[in-house]
Amino acid sequence: MPLVPARSGLLALGLLAWAGIAQAEALSGTVRSAEEGPMAGVLVSAQREGTNVTVTVVTDAEGRFAFPEGRLAAGPTRLSIRAAGWDLAGPEAVTLTAAPASAALVLRPARDLPMQLTNAEWIESLPGGDADKHFLQNCTNCHRLVQPLLSDHDEAEFVDVQRRMAGYAQASSLLRPQVLVADRVANQSAAAQAARLKVFERQAAYLARVNLRQKESFDFALKTFPRPAGRAARVIVTEYDLPEPTRQPHDVIVTPDGMVWYNSFTEQVLGRLDPRTGEIREWEVPTLRPDAPKGSLALRADRDGHLWLGLSYQGGVARFDPRTEQFRIYPLPAHLNRDSTQTTEVEPRHLHVDGKLWIEDSGTYSIYRMDVATGAIEVFQPFPIPSPNIYDLSTDAENNVFFTVFGRGDVGRVDAKTGQIRTWPTPTPDSSPRRGMLDRDGRFWFGEWKAGNIGMFDPRTESFREWRPPTPWFFPYDVAPDRNGEAWTGSMLTDKVARLNPKTGEFVEYLLPRPTNIRRVFVTETERVQFWAGSNHGASILRLEPLD
Structure with missing residues (x-):
């Protein structure tokens, strides 16, 4: 397969590098x-x-x-x-x-x-029980809760808004809404569409009751969470603004040379930050399907230093060589590449073991294994169609792949040698495991999105443990274990990073300086752990350094 040249080299620099600037005293x-x-x-x-x-x-x-x-x-x-x-x-x-x-x-x-409240503080403040307000977590995929709550929409208008937004790709934002090519609703039965409309009407009735329609202020108390104290106050946070406000740094990773790489959830962009200088370079990722939503989700590096991107609705994966600054694109074959195809996850970390790359397709709830040398693809279907949504992938040293089942509450594994698929239900039903990774001991850590827990599965004992961060409505998206045996997660709702000591069950929660919608999280293997993530709606990258 021929190399696809990068269509753009240096797109933008950090506004001013630190190099050559005098450093101030404390x-x-x-x-x-x-x-x-x-x-x-x-x-x-x-x-x-x-x-x-x-x-x-x-x-x-x-x-x-x-x-x-x-x-x-x-x-x-x-x-x-x-x-x-x-x-x-x-x-x-x-x-x-x-x-x-x-x-x-x-x-x-x-x-x-009201403009200062986090999404979680809004949900905590709103009237009603957890079941009434749980749906609001879905709004934060694309925007903050201030948008619907400060609006004056009535019920009918909120139904229309939900119908329109249901036609957008998950890779959308206020600045870059993207319409889906595949119509989700048209393929549903009349009964399913009627049930969906009832959900919209129930949610619209709630929003129209609590927003600012026909009133100048809210008729419920606005609640704020306590300010950081103790260990939570012993931290340094560094933020690096990206070149354009449309950047959505969904995944952020740090390579062994200290460079920080990011992708954009809504754009064909791969970027690199030098944290020593603030300099930023960006490359344009080749487009496979101009009519489909743009952007990538997963970003991971293989052992040889190549960077791999899951191209989502573009229907394939990309490999970038930082040495040559060249992309190589691997589109799915025609029989697997449908309008609904969404190759969100790619897992290359143990590609060197057998030459096989694992790919997840959120559009068909399938897992693919591609022979990189030949392009041949095997299809693994953990569940019969219609299937719950398979989400993240993480491999062990033998290139067996572990996966999360976002559509209900399971984790699973595909044996690389036999192709056998096994799944295990989480202790909390319908927990919606989202993203995660294996630690040095082979334990699988993941965020239980709907349950609000950090989850851990030990394949040796086939047992689970779960921990819940203390801040309400945290909804962990991803979990990264560090070299010291602790686990880190971020939130799309609380503007916080949580650090868990599994031995004691103790959490430390660090508040971030600005509203921060966190997806993939990353911790370095340096002597002192550093936590990295993208502000997915804030066009910035953050580094958090605990001082203990």
Whole structure:
């Protein structure tokens, strides 16, 4: 199969690289308000003007903050804070030099609390029981909950909105809605369409009851979660803004050379961030089907350093060689490439074992195994059609593939030698396992999306364990085990990263500086663990460094 050349080389640079810029000494200070005095658990962010890098620390129990030396560049620097219910009264900027600097920040009560709430705080605030509000998690796939809740739509308008949005691909956003080629509704029976309409009507009735239709303010109390304290305040967060607001960095990975790679969920883009300088390069991923939704979902590296992308509705996978900056595209054969095809997941990490690449097709709920040398594809169907949605893939050292069953509540494995398929139900029924990965001991960690748990399956004992993060409505999307035996996850609703000690069951939850919709999570194998993820709706990449 011939190589497909990259259609674009250097698309964008970070706004200003750190290289050659004088580094400021540490910035420290205090945060206080007239109402509370010294304020603990306030996130304080600093961004040198003209750069794409923002660094955040958290105030301690006495309201003090300090940025480590070497983390901020000298020059005019913007300051911002995050503390639900509070605004920064001042100062909003400082000029950093080679000498240590200090700032005394003063906060005042927020003028617009609704815009400060996380998605999880909105759901917690809304009236009704969990069953009434559970559907709202689906809204956060494409946007924040402020969109429907601050609207003035009535029931009929909300039904129309849901009908329209049901015709969009999952790879959509407010800035880039993408219409599906395959009409999901047209293929449903009349009974199924009627049942679907009743769901829309029930959800529309709830939204029209709680939003701002015919009222100027909400008739329920807005609840905020406590600010970070203790270990949750001992953290540094660094954010790198991407070149365009349309970027949706669904997957972020770090390669052994320290480079950070990302894909875009709604665009044919592969990008690379140099965290030492802030420099960003992007390449345009070849398009296979111009009429289909664009973007990729999975991004993983093989042992030889090639990067593999699941091209989703484009109907194939791509391999990128960072050394030659060339793509090679592997489209699905015609008999497998339908309008509904959605090759979301690709798993190349043990490709070297037998030359076989695992691919998941969310459109047909199938798992494919491709011989990279010949292009031959085997099809594995874990369930009879109609099948629940197979989701993520992760391989062990023998290239056996483990998979999650998002459509109900199972994990499974395909034996690479025999082709035998086995599945195991999670302890919590209908938990909807989403994404995950194997640790060094062969245990499979995954996010139980609907159940709100971190799950772990041990193939040796065929047993499960589950843990629930303390913040309500966390809904873990993915789980990454680290070298120390802890597990990390992110949320699309809480703007938090959770760190689990499985031996004690203790969680540490780190609040992030901005609204952050997290999908794939990644932890480095360095001596001190670093957590990486994309802000899927914020066009940025974040690095979180715990200080313990």
